[in-house]
Amino acid sequence: MVEVAKTLPRVTEEQKRLVALSGNEAQAEAMRQINPDVVAAYPITPQTEIVMQFAQFVADGKVDTEYVPVESEHSAxxxxxxxxxxxARAMTATSSQGLALMWELLYIASGLRLPIVMAVVARSLSANLNIHCDHSDVMGARDSGWIQIFAEDPQEAYDSLIQAVVIAERARLPVMVITDGFIISHAVHPVTVYPDEAVQEFIGEYEPEVSLLKVQTPVTMGPVDLPDYYMEHKRQQTEAMKQAKQIILQVGEEFANFFGTKVYGFMELESMDDAEVAVISLGSSCGTVREVVRELRAQGLKVGAVKLRVFRPFPRDELVRVLAGVQAIGVLDRADSFSTMGGPLFTEVKAALYDVLVTQRHTTATQFIPLGGPKVVNYIYGLGGRDLTNEHVEEVFRELLDIAAGKPVEETWLYLGVRA
Incomplete structure (x- = not known):
């Protein structure tokens, strides 16, 4: 990782404003301060407020963005x-079926290496129709070549959207900043807002490396790419995603130094130094998990939590280091993959830990003997907006503690809060 010099923050506490904002309002405010060249969007619950408020900023002359009210998310x-x-700097926002309607374009945006930034308010996919939160929409897009950053609360949504502009332009990859529908999008929190001129200074002027309008250096975008070169271009995308890891960390440190915030990285840890068991989660549920960890720690139980912030690129090596010494791991998934192998986050975690916990040797053609390592259990929760309670999380931790004490794992793929 590139070292970033530690300096006094450029933005003082006196220059900041503490404002009560919902997650949607916080992201609209970040977009106003970014003042992108183009925003094209179509309303969809629970994202509508973001583009509705931004359209008002345009109407009021608070930005000079070209706002394009299109007829669908595909058009957006x-x-x-x-x-x-x-x-141009281009941004949009969507949810659920809107993201699904963009599907073919997501791959084009990433394949052309275009630094588009999109606020995605996570919501379940039909059928049946449900407008509440789960991660089925964003997890369906996890392999579309976009960087994916999850925010736990409106402050992180605001901060992450500003960082996303810089990350996208340095990596030449599009970025999704993901918030949980209604739980974050419509919940009001105190949000520290930075001065407009400071946000503009941080993101800087955009100088596109490639542009169709640079007639002195003409380029072709989106040509037919036959077997001669298509594979090399896909490999370049993969290399760009690998390099994006360093960029994400560097931008997080620069942001902290500039605005005087916490350092945003791949993950945040709670009581992991001596944890015997741990829970890994994404988004708004991380606050619930953190609260339960603190309650159980007060009872003397060695539990910990990993809040994963960046899902793409997946921080494999960093996660493996964090989980070293943990005896049992619970992975919370707010989406199912329908693979009968568990949820998307679970399968990623198991793949990351394969060399650590499932290194095995053959004894016969049909038998394997595990050589040790932590047990990993998947818990699907919160589909269609169902609540994740403290009691659910405590149930997970106590089951993991039993597993760490020697209880056999009967099932590695479970559901929380489902009626029998």
């Missing part, structure tokens, strides 16, 4: 791709 991403290809 198409317009953003065209704008970004021309060298």
């Amino acid at each position: 991403m198409s317009a953003c791709i065209g704008a970004a290809a021309a060298g």
Whole structure:
């Protein structure tokens, strides 16, 4: 990782404002301060407020953004791709079926290496129709070549959207900043807002490396890419995603130094130094898990939590180091993969830990003997907006403690809060 010099924050506490904002309002405010060249969007619950408020900023002359009210989310991403290809800063926002309607364009945006930034308010996918939160929409897009950053609360949504602009432009990859529908999007929290000029200074002027409008250096975008070169171009995307890890960390440190915030990285840890068991989670549920960890720690139980902030690129090596010494791990998934192998986060964690915990040797053609390592159990929760309670999380921790004490793992793929 590139070392970033530690300096006094450029933005003082006196320059900041503490404002009561919902997650949607916080992201709209960040977009106003970013003042992108183009925003193309279509309303969808529970994201609508973001683009509705931003459209009001445009109408009031608070930004000079070209706002394009399109007829669908497919058109929204198409317009953003065209704008970004021309060298503009382009942003949008969506949820659920809107993200699904963008599907084919997501791959085009990443394949063309366009630094589009999108606020995604996570919501379940139909059928049946449900407008509440789970992660089925964003997890369906996890392999579309976009960087994916999860925010736990409105402050993180605001901070992450500002950082996403810089990350996208340095990595030349599109970025999703993901918040949980209604739980974060419509919940009001105190949010520290920075001065407009400071946000503009941090993101800087955008100088696109490639633009269709730079006629002195003409380029072709989106040509037919036959077997001669297609594979090399996909490999370049993978290398860009690998390099994005360093960029994410560097931008997080720069942001902390500039605005005087915490350092944003791949994850945040709670009581992991001596934890015997741990729970890994994404998004708003991390606050519930953290509260339960503190309650159980007060009872003398060695439990810990890993809040994963960056899902793409997946921080494999960093996660493995954090989990060293843990005897049992619970992975909370707010989506199911329908693979009958567990949820998306669970399968990623198991793959990351394979060399650590499932290194095995053959004894016969049909038998394997495990050589040790922590047990990993998946808990699917919160589908369609169902609440995750403190009692649910405590149940997970106590089961993990029993497993660490020697209880056999009967099932590695479970559901929390499902009626029998």
